[in-house]
Structure formats: structure tokens, C-alpha cells
Amino acid sequence: MVPEGWWLPWVHLITVCWVGSVSAGFTLEQGIPHFNTKPYFLPPPAKNVTALEGQSAYLHCRVAQLGDKKVSWIRRRDLHVLTSGVHTFASDQRFLALHADRSENWTLHIRFSQVRDSGEYQCQVNTDPRISMMFYLNVQEAATMMDGSDQRYVRAGSTIQLSCSTSIASQPPGLLYWYRDAEILQHGGRVNISTHLENETVSKLVILGARVNDSGNYTCWPTKFLPASVMVHVIPEAKAAAKSHGTANNGGTSASTTKSTKASTSIAKADLPLLLTLVLLTWTTEALLLTGFTPARSVAVPSQARLRLPAR
Ligand SMILES: *[C@@H]1O[C@H](CO)[C@@H](O)[C@H](O)[C@H]1NC(C)=O
Ligand SMILES: *[C@@H]1O[C@H](CO)[C@@H](O)[C@H](O)[C@H]1NC(C)=O
Ligand SMILES: *[C@@H]1O[C@H](CO)[C@@H](O)[C@H](O)[C@H]1NC(C)=O
Ligand SMILES: *[C@@H]1O[C@H](CO)[C@@H](O)[C@H](O)[C@H]1NC(C)=O
Ligand SMILES: *[C@@H]1O[C@H](CO)[C@@H](O)[C@H](O)[C@H]1NC(C)=O
Ligand SMILES: *[C@@H]1O[C@H](CO)[C@@H](O)[C@H](O)[C@H]1NC(C)=O
Secondary structure, X not given: OOOOOOOHHHHHHHHHHHHHHHHHOEEEEOOEEEEOOOOEEEOOOOOEEEEEOOOOXXXXXXXXXXXXXXXXXXXXXXXXXXXXXXXXOOOOOOEEEEOOOOOOEEEEEEOOOOHHHOEEEEEEEOOOOOEEEEEEEEEEOOOEEEOOOOEEEEEOOOOEEEEEXXXXXXXXXXXXXXXXXXXXXXXXXXXXXXXXXOOOOEEEEEEOOOOHHHOEEEEXXXXXXXXXXXXXXXXXXXXXXXXXXXXXXXHHHHHOOOHHHHHHHHHHHHHHHHHHHHHHHHHHHHHHHHXXXXXXXXXXXXXXXXXXXXXX
């Protein structure tokens, strides 16, 4: 005799197993409850990761039900196995595997990331067949640009104005320092530093009343970027004054309307003694030649005087 409703516990068990399979990885294969122990990927926080050159980059791969399987990180560019489990295989010690015990996270940590690290990275689990998830790392150049030429000449007493900017906006932006040689410049007094770190980092340095000892190698250095430098030469007052005095005199002469007249007069005045000498010499030479005298080689005869000889 089979009691009525004998099938109820079975329906109940099947229902529990089915509901369980949905929430915890059970499956029903041909009506038999079965644990799906195969590893699978959990959605990562990001598959396309952007990092700044010189900073750490992290690729987070999340795997559930890993069991005795291993997670490896492979660089697609050269199919190099960088890490396997928690071990680093890459000869490049900048690559590290981060994993906390019992966690689903298998993170590839790239220290001091370089622009050339950009590309595809594969998170792979050694199941049969293998399963993998592709990540993309984009490392951006962290350059700083100094406006203008790299040699700056400034007169003493005038204003030194420098400006620098970064290649890209960084999140978070960090800090920015200005240096003169090894000394950090502080805002205040003659020095005005204004920095905008919002979208693209731009910083302006203004030094009023430049002094000779303000000369030096000025460096703009945002903390997460490479530095940029400019050489500032403050020309002393005396030299600048001497230069400007000379310029003023020349300017005065050239500005004079009587310049050409004065110049010709002065040239005539200067040449008068020479002309008289030449005339005298010519007369003397002619007189000597007429009397049959040959001038000795040691006697310096002006060329103009000699030129006149064949004309006689
Ligand atoms: C990744 O993101 C950057 C910008 O965030 C984009 O320029 C690039 O095309 C993306 N790469 C891929 C492979 O999705
Ligand atoms: C695993 O990574 C996720 C996302 O990156 C994070 O929210 C979570 O706290 C991490 N878990 C552990 C145990 O580290
Ligand atoms: C400093 O420079 C900024 C921008 O050039 C200007 O807005 C600000 O008024 C200056 N501050 C002083 C104290 O001169
Ligand atoms: C920064 O960018 C945002 C959006 O692109 C813009 O609204 C904001 O005005 C910008 N800030 C500055 C200082 O340029
Ligand atoms: C620079 O020269 C000024 C005088 O021109 C002087 O007061 C100041 O102390 C000097 N600064 C340094 C760092 O030598
Ligand atoms: C200026 O200083 C920077 C940083 O210290 C250095 O890299 C650069 O070579 C210096 N430039 C000159 C012309 O000395």
C-alpha cells in the first residue's frame, strides 16, 4: 500500500535543490541534485583600467569556486605568464599577484607602471577547458611642460614669470611644488604661486623685482608627474644700465637731423692733415725725381703718392 501524497517530500526536495542551484551553484542534471564545482568569473570592478605613468596599476580579477584550480595573469603582447596563484613568474619584479586568503580577488599589481605596459592582460583559470577574462590597461604619460624657452633672461628689477602644465589631468591631482635649484619656493612676499589642479594641472610662478640671486634652475614638479625645468638668468642692474646708456647715445646720434652733415664735416676735418701730407709728399717726390733722386726702399711712400707717379 502506498500512502496518499507519497510524492510530496520528493517535490519538496526537488524544489529546494532547484532554488538552491539558482542561488548557490547547484544544478539538476537528469533530475539528480549535483554540485557545480566549476570556477566562474564574478563581474570585475573594471575591465578597462587607466593608470598614470610611474604609479601603481591594479587589475582585479574575481573568481568564484576556484577549488584546487589556479588563477594566472598573462600579458597578451608576448603571452608571458606574469603570475600564477600568488607567485610571480615575470623577471620584471614590478609585477605582483595580490590575493587575500579565502577571497575571490586575484589582483595583478603593476608597480611603477610604464607607458609600454599598456595593452591587454588575461586573467586565466586552468580548468579544462581553460576559462579566461580579458582586461585592458591604459598607462598615460605623466609629463610636465614648461612654457617658453628653457633659457630665460630677465633684467634685475623686472618680473620673472614662469608657467607649467601637465600632459593630462590626474585623479586625484596631487600637489605641485616649484623649486629654485634644490630649494622649495613658498608663496608670499615677492613670490606669487597660483596652481589649478582641477582638469589639467596649470601652475604660474611670478617673482616681482627680480634680483641677481633669483637666478637659477627653476623646476615645476607636480607630485605624480615628471619634473620640468627652466634656467633663469637675472642680468645685473649695472650691466643692464650700461647697455641701456650705450643704446641711448647711439639712438641720440642717429636721431639727429644734422647727422650726415656733421659726419662729413668731421671726416673732412680728420682727413685734412692726411691730404696735406700726401700733397706735400707728392711734391717732394716729384721734385726729387726731377733732380734724379731714387727713393730708398726703407722710405715709406704712401700708396696714393706712388699711384700718382705713372700719371706724371
Ligand atoms: C579604455 O578606456 C579609454 C578611456 O578611458 C579608451 O580611450 C580606450 O579606447 C578604452 N580601451 C578599450 C580597449 O576599451
Ligand atoms: C575584492 O575586490 C572587490 C572589488 O575590488 C572589493 O570590493 C572587495 O572588498 C575585495 N574583497 C576582499 C576580500 O579583498
Ligand atoms: C597671484 O597671481 C594670481 C594669478 O596670476 C592673481 O590672480 C593673484 O591676484 C596674485 N596674487 C597676488 C597676491 O599678487
Ligand atoms: C573642469 O571640467 C569640467 C567638466 O569638463 C568643467 O565643468 C569645469 O568647468 C572645468 N574646470 C576648470 C577649472 O576648467
Ligand atoms: C639676495 O640678495 C638680496 C639683496 O639683493 C638679499 O637681501 C638676499 O638675502 C639675497 N638672498 C639670498 C638667498 O642670498
Ligand atoms: C635643473 O634641475 C633639474 C632637476 O633637478 C635637472 O634635471 C636639470 O638637469 C637641471 N637643469 C640644468 C640646466 O641644470
